[in-house]
Every structure is written in structure tokens, then in C-alpha cells.
Amino acid sequence: MRHLTTAVALAAFSLTVPLTAQAQDEGPIQQVIEARHGFFTMLSRNMGVLAGMAKGDIAYDEAAATTAAANIEALTHYDLPGLFIEGSDSQTASADDSAAKPEIWQNMDDFRTKFQGLAEAASGASEAVKGGQESVGPVVGKLGQACKACHDDYREKS
Amino acid sequence: MPRTERPVRKIRLWDPLLRGFHWLLAVSVIAAWCLGRFGPDKMTLHFWCGYVVTGLLIFRLIWGFVGPAPARFSSFLRGPGAVADYARGMFLREPSHWPGHNPLGALSVIAMLAALAAQVSSGLISDPDDYINVGPLASYVSAATRSKAVGWHETGANVILVLVLLHLAVILFYRFWKREDLVGPMLTGEKAIRDRDGH
Ligand code: HEM
Numbered sequence: 001m002r003h004l005t006t007a008v009a010l011a012a013f014s015l016t017v018p019l020t021a022q023a024q025d026e027g028p029i030q031q032v033i034e035a036r037h038g039f040f041t042m043l044s045r046n047m048g049v050l051a052g053m054a055k056g057d058i059a060y061d062e063a064a065a066t067t068a069a070a071n072i073e074a075l076t077h078y079d080l081p082g083l084f085i086e087g088s089d090s091q092t093a094s095a096d097d098s099a100a101k102p103e104i105w106q107n108m109d110d111f112r113t114k115f116q117g118l119a120e121a122a123s124g125a126s127e128a129v130k131g132g133q134e135s136v137g138p139v140v141g142k143l144g145q146a147c148k149a150c151h152d153d154y155r156e157k158s
Numbered sequence: 159m160p161r162t163e164r165p166v167r168k169i170r171l172w173d174p175l176l177r178g179f180h181w182l183l184a185v186s187v188i189a190a191w192c193l194g195r196f197g198p199d200k201m202t203l204h205f206w207c208g209y210v211v212t213g214l215l216i217f218r219l220i221w222g223f224v225g226p227a228p229a230r231f232s233s234f235l236r237g238p239g240a241v242a243d244y245a246r247g248m249f250l251r252e253p254s255h256w257p258g259h260n261p262l263g264a265l266s267v268i269a270m271l272a273a274l275a276a277q278v279s280s281g282l283i284s285d286p287d288d289y290i291n292v293g294p295l296a297s298y299v300s301a302a303t304r305s306k307a308v309g310w311h312e313t314g315a316n317v318i319l320v321l322v323l324l325h326l327a328v329i330l331f332y333r334f335w336k337r338e339d340l341v342g343p344m345l346t347g348e349k350a351i352r353d354r355d356g357h
Contacts, residue, residue, distance in 0.1 A: 040287075044287065047289045048289070050289075051289040051290075140289055140290065141200060141290055143289070144199075144200075144288045144289045144290030144291070145199035145200060145288075145290065147287065147288040147289065147290075148199045148286065148288040148290065148291065149199055151286060151287065151288060152199075157286075157308045157309040157312050158305055158306055158308070158309050
């Protein structure tokens with residue numbers, strides 16, 4: 001009987017915990033913002049490898065370059081715009097950490113096009129970086145322009 | 159002594175290097191500004207314009223100490239009293255015939271030079287997270303600083319726009335309200351001036 005009471009209490013407790021936590025800071029808005037930041041951090045880490053090799057700061061390594069480029073390609077298949085849900089812009093009080101300009105929601109089609117631009121720049125990148133250090137620079141150039149094109153319009157400068 | 163008692167005479171006011179500096183600065187700042195806001199995503203040209211501005215600012219700093227008298231900071235930086243005196247006569251509908259930067263205009267000169275120095279500094283350490291337009295000194299500062307620098311650089315660009323528009327507006331004000339041409343002297347070096355106390 002004691003066990004049963006404990007189990008019921010625990011079950012009741014476990015139901016309330018996620019609810020209260022969600023109401024505080026793990027709500028869907030906080031989640032998508034964190035997911036976005038994680039997404040961009042992954043993009044950045046792989047871009048860092050390629051840019052480092054292009055500049056000669058990191059020794060060229062075909063396997064590492066191919067992996068980094070393939071990671072970026074794979075990330076562009078993720079539905080990033082789906083993480084930009086209503087209320088997760090930089091102006092909304094609950095979205096402190098967001099640097100996403102409200103303009104995204106006024107121009108969602110263009111925002112998607114900008115992300116598509118990155119996907120196009122990334123497509124074939126894992127092949128293009130093969131063959132030597134000099135093949136990395138042009139790939140970084142193409143990808144970087146797609147990053148900038150979107151940041152210019154849709155990312156708040158800190 | 160009342161100003162009107164001194165005769166107006168033409169002198170060579172601005173030396174050739176200062177004039178060259180001025181027009182090169184105007185061209186490279188406008189180019190840097192437009193390339194920054196409207197130029198291609200790969201900002202190589204913007205960076206080069208910024209380096210030219212940096213070089214020009216260093217020249218101006220040196221020239222402000224060793225150049226001919228009208229170019230020297232010590233000759234045109236004046237106290238609040240002198241600024242207020244000048245400002246009082248500012249709206250008189252007559253040429254100032256001032257031999258150099260007047261006390262109020264000097265403030266605008268310093269504001270523009272300081273804003274440009276701040277602008278090239280923030281540009282040199284900016285990292286806008288695109289891996290292609292990273293300022294050459296970004297790796298020498300913290301990650302938070304190189305990211306904030308991008309914001310400072312955008313604010314700085316707006317400050318520079320305001321200062322440059324003010325600069326142009328005041329030149330038009332002198333030309334059409336005070337009937338004094340300030341552009342000609344910056345092209346030819348020659349200006350009609352009236353000597354005054356302390357000069
Ligand atoms: C007179 C000097 C300069 C002026 C007037 C200037 C002006 C500008 C302007 C108007 C922008 C666009 C800002 C925006 O609307 O977001 C910009 C961006 C930028 N500038 Fe400069 N700049 C100058 C010097 C420099 C220098 C020396 C560097 C570095 C070497 C630099 C690096 C950058 C970078 C990296 C960006 C891109 C920031 C972004 O992607 O958001 N700038 N600049």
C-alpha cells in the first residue's frame with residue numbers, strides 16, 4: 001500500500017514537473033531559440049574547419065574537409081525555418097536571447113529563399129572540397145555569401 | 159578691436175597635402191559606406207577602402223602636429239568661450255572670413271575624425287559570423303567583443319552618415335546664407351580671410 005501511494009504520488013509529481021518547467025523557461029519558444037543556436041553553432045564549427053583550411057591556419061586534410069562539407073550539406077536539409085515560430089523574434093519580451101529580426105515573419109517566403117540559397121551553395125560541397133587546399137576557398141566563399149545574405153536582412157547585430 | 163576694421167585679404171590657407179587628404183578621405187569614406195551597406199556580399203573592396211581611410215587618418219593625426227599652422231590641432235582647437243563667441247555670430251548674413259577652421263567647425267572636424275577612427279577600429283575587429291568578411295584583427299579580441307563590434311560598426315556607420323550630412327548642410331548654409339564659399343578653398347587652397355586677434 002505504501003508503495004502504491006508512493007507510486008501514485010510520483011506519477012502525479014512527474015506529470016506536474018514538466019508542466020511547470022514548461023511554463024517557466026522550457027516552453028516551445030525557448031526550445032526553438034536554443035535549437036536554432038545549436039544549429040548555427042554546428043554550421044559554424046564546420047565552417048570554421050573549412051575556412052581554417054582555406055586560409056592555411058589548419059593543414060588541409062581531404063577527409064576532414066569532406067566531413068565538414070558533408071555536415072553542412074546535411075544541416076541544410078533540416079527544416080530550419082520551422083524553428084522560427086511566432087513569438088520567438090528579438091522584440092518579444094519572452095524571447096530574450098533571440099537575435100531573429102521580426103522581419104522574418106513578415107517575409108517568411110524570402111527567409112525560406114535565403115535558407116534555400118545556403119542549401120544551393122552547400123549542394124555538392126563535399127565533392128568540391130576534394131583534391132587539395134585550393135579547392136576549399138571557393139566553397140567557403142559561396143557558403144559565406146549565403147550566410148551574409150541572410151544575416152544582413154534577418155539577424156540582429158548584437 | 160572690432161572685426162570690420164581689419165582688411166580682407168587672400169591667402170594660401172590649405173596646403174596641398176591637406177587638400178589631397180580631404181578629397182581622398184571624402185571619396186574613400188563614401189565608397190566604404192556604400193560598399194558596406196549596398197556592396198557585394200564578399201566585402202574585399204570595402205576592406206580596402208577602410209584601409210585607405212585608416213592610412214589617411216594616421217596621416218591626419220601626424221599632420222595635426224607637424225603640418226603647417228592651419229592644419230594643426232593647436233591652431234583650431236579652442237575653449238568653450240571661443241566656441242560660444244563664434245556661435246553668436248554664426249547666423250549673421252555675412253562671410254566669416256575665418257582663417258582656417260573656426261572654433262565651432264573645429265568641433266565637427268574632430269567629431270568626424272574621431273567617428274572614423276572608431277569606425278575603422280570596430281571594422282578591424284568585427285566578426286559577422288560569415289567566415290568570409292572577418293576583420294583582420296578579430297582573432298586578437300574575445301569572441302564577445304568581435305561579435306559586439308559588428309553592432310558598433312553598424313551604429314558607427316549611422317553616426318558617420320549624420321556627421322557627413324551635417325557637414326554638407328553647413329557648407330550649403332555658408333554658401334547660400336552667409337555667402338561664403340568653403341569648397342573653393344579646399345580645392346585651390348586660397349581663401350579670403352580677415353586677420354583676427356590671436357592669429
Ligand atoms: C571609413 C571607414 C568605414 C566605413 C564608413 C564603413 C562603413 C560600413 C557600413 C555602412 C557597413 C554596413 C553596416 C550595416 O548596415 O550593417 C559596414 C560593414 C562592415 N564593415 Fe565597414 N566601414 C569602414 C571601415 C571598415 C574596416 C577598416 C573594416 C575591416 C577591415 C570594416 C569591416 C566591415 C565588416 C566586416 C562589415 C560587415 C558587417 C556585417 O556583415 O554585418 N569596415 N561598414
